[in-house]
Amino acid sequence: MKKTIITLLSFLSVSAIAMEPMSADDMGMVTGQGGVYLSGDLTINENGGPLNVDGPSAWQASCDTATADAVCGARIAVNTGDNAGSSGWFVLDNIRGRFSFEGLTLKTRTINSGFEGDGAAFNSDVLEVGLPNSLEYESVSLTVANSSSARPTDANFQQTNIFTLNINGQANLQGNLLVYPTGTP
Amino acid sequence: MKKIIITISALFPCLCFAGLISLEDSELQKINGQAGVTLETDGHFTIAELAYTDDGNTLQLENIEQGSQADISQNSLHTQVVDIAADGRLQIRSTLAPTALQIGAVRINNSAASFGQFRLNYSAESYLTLGATTDSDNYVEGSYQTAISDAELIWTTNGNSLSFDDIGYNADISRLAISSATDGSRTGLGISLDEFSYRFSTGGMKLGDISLGTLDASLAISGNAEIYAGGRDGSEGLSVNADMIILDDPDNYVRYTDDGNSLFMGDFNGDLKLTNFTFDVMTDHLLLGYDELSGSFNANRILIGDSSNPVGSVQLDFLFADGNGYQNRFALYPGIVLPDYSALPTAAIQNYATDFYSGLDDSSDGLSAALQWNLANAEAAYIDDGRMVVVSGIESYGSGNLTLDVRSFDHDGNTATADKTAIALGLSQVSGSYSIDGLRVGNKNSPLQGGAELLLSLEVFQTMDFNLNGYTLITAGGVSGGGIQLDGDYFFTDSNIGLSVDENGRGVWATGVDYDIHLRGLQVDVSSTGISMNRTEQWSTMDIDNMRWGDRDSGTSLGRVVLERFEKGSSLTINPGGSGAVCVGGSGGDETSCAAAGGRWEDRGDEGMTVALKAAFEPEGYTSDGSLARNRLTWENNRSVDASGNPQSGSGTQIIFDGFSTNDGLGPADSNDYGFQANLKIDVYETKVAKKFTGTDDNGVYGEQGDELIYDDDSRTSYTYVASPTDAEQLLRPLGFAVQGNVSFKDFQIDQVQLSHPSGGAQTVFSGIVMQNMDITTNLTATPIR
Structure with a gap:
């Protein structure tokens, strides 16, 4: 199977994150390593946030799972201008919802083989984020x-x-996200 | 040759003995069941110097005085009743009226400085029986009971005292034997104690009459000790071999109580073996050391505040022995040995050290020590509702210097308020290392697994090489009543931290780390719900020279990372009990409603721990030390290098997350009571681990994608993949940490995000990021990977 390392992001030329589809054979190459297997869920503002309880009056509201009150979600505001006092803000508002996943893995490994010969040339260590099969x-x-x-x-x-x-549903994720430094430290 | 020199200036100036009167036979016949002889000693004594000389070096106890507790210059009464029992045993019953015993100074070879002054106030009753030996090797056998009450132990240095008040002590040795002992070519003294049970309590540990809390304990042990002439240095000295068993008694306990709330460890047992412990007097210090110390310790009941909710059990096995070029040695010096300031790594550390030791000199009283240790191996197990996780292969070695004294401390920087009495603990030039091999889950013999990264959430790193200088002042009084307050400055320099490391030492490393931490008013209290640590003020800078992937020294570097923190009013509390029953992946208050919502119901039991963290990040401002502090994260790379090829800090491009802080919703000018809060309910629990790919895994076991990993039996050594595990098979799922977490904050602001270069100047990427009203709840299971 063709294996490729795709560089998704190279930030300031020092780090790289790569998506790596892997077969069972590839997984079998990884030996003698530790790491962690994570499963579970993450819920944002299921019953509102702390400002809804005793924050300024503009925020106070009775929030539960079913409410559509806009102040019950989380809020992120970013100013992309060069002066916070004179330019507008880009906002992600009323953020709520639940994410569930099973089988997110974190570990470090050395890649020195495979990848159609690229692995031997790469010969470096990576932090491997094994993507969960379903999200x-x-x-x-x-x-x-x-x-x-x-x-x-x-x-x-x-x-x-x-x-x-609004998002409901399931995303199928496969492969590994490899994070490693590159460039001049 | 040893010399015991006792100079007695006034020995029993007033000795009043009961008169011995000869009795007629007819009178003796009238006396049945009465004590044999009563001796009453009403006395006061002083000893100018009691000296012990070892290979020409002398340990001196000076100005020893014993007398009445009310006035030590007056007599105290000691009554002894000596009798012969019907079976021929000698019985001695002693009663000591309130008495004070004081040692004015402890020096070595007339040193200018002393270990301090010691005073013991006490009353005592004891009962000793000695009889015929049942073993021909024994010189003497007997039993001994003693009860000490209303006692007070005081340690004073330079006019300031640490005291243990209202000490009560009861000991009962059911069988005491003294015999000869042999150890190869040496002959010594053997002491054997069978079923030695004791109870101990203090009404208060006090600094300057303010209580830190109370201690009490009850313990049952049996043990043997062999004492030989000759230490580790020269021809004289002392050496001891000893072994001790803490009997498996559910009544064994140790308890620390603060304002009526306790930390309690009970129902424990264990054993301890000490090989060739030696004691020598050297020219300017006492040298203590041992060849090997091994033991195990099992505590089956641990309570934190809440007496109805146990945390779980812990088991510890350990071995201290020579290795890694280090030995277990302790050199104890009288007085305060000031550090060599010029040898400290930075000017900032030199300044803090100079301040810490200001007012002290070579004649100041206290205790100094040069320490060296090697922990060859330790295994620490935590058991939560019967489920065990073992932190395996713990090793540590190192050396360093320590000073300890009691002093007055201007705790609030205000000369108008009274100073507090403080225990001052100085650490200088401590250089050491520790590492953890990995985890074992299920039992102590399970295969070693990775997953020590899971301890990062508790700020426990998998491996670390460190150089540490630190200065701590401990005062009495927490947030309420008793408790402890810490003020300290700590400096890690040129240290290496393994964040995720495999058995070959490869992984993610933070290297060349300089980390300074400054704590002001860290108050530790025990409440009815748990233990809390409230930090009045804290600022720190962690400067990581290289964040490396792979090898610690040569791995590829991500660059330099600097994290600066400035907090006021942050806290950490640890409470007993984990998450209990939870619905993972859905919402539901019971198993049925959880399943209906698509979730998985997990009852994680009553034990476990809840850790609640509050970090109140402050806007840029001045610390109580007058320095400017802030919260800022900097990542730098593309640095230029020096002639040796080492990257130069500050020479590259930086991305800076500048001035992040929390507030209560209205912006940085608002109050900052809520901060950033993280509550973690931690249990050890069976976790669902699904096969991610169809095929064989690293260990050659085949499974279909989505099949669950199920162990074959309780030994948890082999496993198979099962498509639909039965209820019985689900109990053999891998064990891991189950964490129900909640992270929340009202308002989190980053002032700006900048790109900066020394020649190009700074460019603003974002001139403000504000996050508000965030409440994130997680149900996560984290399982070590084999």
């Missing part, structure tokens, strides 16, 4: 928006919601 999304939602300031409690706050994303 389930349950009621995952977020709103993409622009706002005049970072916080809803700021003076003259204004926000324009652009669209809201």
Whole structure:
């Protein structure tokens, strides 16, 4: 089977993250290594967040799993300008939902063979993130928006919601994500 | 030749003995069942110097005085009743009225400095019986009971004291034997104790009359000791071989109590073997050491605050022995041996060391030690509801210097308020290493697995080589009542940390690490729910010269990473009990509703631990030391190198996450009470591990994708993959850490993200990131991979 290392991201030329589809034979090459096998779920703001409990009045709300109240989700605001006081903010708002996965693995390994001969030339160590076979999304939602300031409690706050994303379903992931340094440290 | 020199300036100036009166036979016949002879000693004594000389070096106990507890210059009463029992045994019953015993100084070869002053106030009753030997090797056999009450032990250095008040001590040795002992060519003294049980309690450990809490314990042991002439150095000295068994008694316990709440370890047993422990007096220090110390320890009941909710059990096996070029030796010096400031790694450390030892000189009292250790192996097991995880192959070695004294401490930097009395602990030029081979799950003989990375969440690294200088002041008083407060400055320099390392030493390493940590007002308390550590203020900088992949010294580097932290009001609490029953992958309050929601119901039992962390990150500001501190993460690469090829810090391109902080929702000017909170409920539990690919795995076992790994039996040495495990097979799933976690914060701000280069200047990528109202709940199982 053709095996390729695809560099997805090279940041400042010093690190690399690669997607590596692997066969059972490839997995069999990995010996004598430790690591961790992770399974479980991750839920964001299932019953609101801490500001909904005793935060400023703009945030306080009764939040449960079913509520659609916009203030019950998490909020991330980013200012991409060069002055936080005079430019607008890109916002991911009302972030909620659950992610479930099974079989995410983390370990370190040396690649010095395989990959159609590229492995021997590579001959380096990697941090291997073994992707879970399935990743389930349950009621995952977020709103993409622009706002005049970072916080809803700021003076003259204004926000324009652009669209809201809802995701339910399952993604099948296969292979490994390899993370390793490259370039000049 | 040993010389015992006793100079007595005034020995029993007032000795009042009961008169001995000869009795007629007729009078003797009238006395049945009465004590034989009563001796009453009403006395006071002083000894100017008691000296022990070993190969020409002298250990001196000076200005020894015993007298009444109310006024040590007055007499104290000692009554002894001596009798012969019907079976011929000698019986001596002693009663000591409230008495004080004081040692003014302990020196070596007339050293200017002393180990300090010691005083013991006590009352005692004891009962000794001596009789015919049942073993021809024994010189004497007997039993001994003693009860010490209302006692107080005080250690004073330079006018400041640590005391243990209201000590109660009861000991019962059912069989005591003294015999000869042989060890090759040597002949010595053998002491055997059978079923030695004792109870111990203190009403308070106090610094300057403020309590740190109370201690009490009950223990049953049996043991043997052999004592020989001749130490490790020269021809004189002392050496001891000993072994001891902590009897398997459910009543064994040790308890520390703070304001009525306790840390409790009970129902424990174990054993200890000490080989060739030696004691020598050297020219300026006492030299203690041993060839080997091995033992095991099993504690079946551990309570943290909540007496109704046990944490689980722990088992520890260990062996200290020579190895790695290190031995287990302890050189104890009288007084404070000041460090060689010029030999400390940086000017900043030299300044902190100078401040710490200011006011002390070569004549200051205290204890100094030069230590060397080698832990050849240890296995530490934690058992949660019957499920065992073993941290296996723990090794450590190193050496360093230590000082210990009691002093007054301006704890709040305010000369208008009273100083506190503090225990001062200085560590200088400590150089050492430790490593963990991996984990074993299920039982102690299970195959060694990876997964020590799981300990990173507890800030325990898999392996570390370190150089440490640190200065700690311990004062009494936590947040409420008793408890302990720590103030300290710690400096790790040129250290290497293995974050995830395999058996060949390859993995992810942080190398060339300089890490300085400054703690102010770290208060440790035990409450009714657990143990808490509240940090009034903390700032630190971790500067990782290279984050390497592969080999520690030559692996490819990601570059330099610097993490600066500045926190006020952060805390850590540890409470008993894990997550209990949880629904993983769904929502549901019981098994039925959980399954209906697509989740998996797991009852993880009553034991386990809950760790709650709060980090209140402060905006940039000044510390109580007057230095400027902030929270900032910097990643630097493309650095230029020096003539030796080493990358130069500050010469490359940096991406900087600058000024991150938390607040209560309105921005950095708002209060910062909530901070960043992480609550982790940790259990050891069977975890579902599914085959990721169809085929054979690393160990040659075939399985279909999605099949579960199931062990063949409780030995957990071999396994197969099963498509649909039965209930019985599910109990043989791999054990791992099951963590129910919650991470939340009200407001987390990063002031700016910049790219910076020394010649190109700084460019702003983001001029602000604000995250609010985040609450993330996780149910994770983390299993070591074989």
